[in-house]
Amino acid sequence: MTASSTRRTTARTRIAAVGAIAVAGALILTGCGDQTDKGNDGGSTTSSTASAPLADKLPADIKKAGVIKVGSDIAYPPVEYMEGGKAVGIDPDIADALGKQLGVKFEFQNGKFDNLIVGLQAKRFQVLMSAMNDTKDRQNGIDSDTGKKVGSGVDFVDYFTAGTSILVQKGNPKGIKSLDDLCGKVVALQKGTTSEGIAKAQSKKCTKDGKKAIDLQTFDTDPEALLRLKQGASVADLNDFPVAAYNAKTSGGGKDFEVVGDQIEAGPYGIAVGKENTQLRDALQAAMEAIIKNGDYTKILQKWNVTQGAVTESKTNGGS
Secondary structure (H helix, E strand, O other): OOOOOOOEOOOOOOOOOOOOOOOHHHHHHHOOOOOOOOOOEEEEOOOOHHHOOOHHHOOHHHHHHOEEEEEEOOOEOOOEEEEOOEEEOHHHHHHHHHHHHHOOEEEEEEOOHHHHHHHHHOOOOOEEOOOOEOOHHHHHOEOOOOOOEOOOOEEEEEEEEEEEEEEEEOOOOOOOOOHHHHOOOEEEEEOOEHHHHHHHHHHHHHHHOOOOOOEEEEEOOHHHHHHHHHOOOOOEEEEEHHHHHHHHHHHHHHOOEEEEEEEEEEEEEEEEEEOOOHHHHHHHHHHHHHHHHHOHHHHHHHHOOOHHHOOOOOOEOOOO
């Protein structure tokens, strides 16, 4: 993502098509998950302190509390979404595996994506897991649009790789094949995301090439943008490839959307942690390394059919 320092990240190398999960239509059209910063508990992972090999790596206060509060925009299937009043998906499953290593529960709390870093820095959350790209701008607290310093920045523990994809109506009635085909057309997407930054950069390229700028429409949630595309009010939506593939396979029984073109700007997802929380950051990285080595990580990615997004090691601040 090239947008502001609080944007969702996308990107990467091609990931295997995401498996069908029978929740899709309702999720996409209703925007499951309350998109307000209510500190709503979207679900907790469970763990046993007695059997947690890495519990002593945690800060004492977190170890004592037995809980890590996670900020997340829980309306982004299959990465995270609500089902039966609980946060489920790739991120919650990885959090659960980390919790078993650390002896704590990860409690997911719902919020708007573009407010998550602010919430982290205000101590409302202790970490963020929300398909958030690890970027240098986010690390340094830089607004990518203005280049100005807007915060202290965050550290990332990287755990997955993905890329931005173009999602269009089934049958691709407008003949969209690449970003260049979006010039002069209406594009709907979630605001505050990497996808927004990509669209804005492409729009500038359009005008530089003597074409019309993209008519960009942004929404608080991705389901709202998807609804506009489904209704034909836009020609495309840009979002993370796992999410685009999931919606193409599940929405309307696979009859609503399709993914076109190659993935754009591949990069890592990271668990965001405040710059001052180095002990928590290092504990999370150790736990990530442990689940990569013991096979739990691979099993989770196999469950969601996204193994091509796997990392072989967990880096800190590995994004560019």
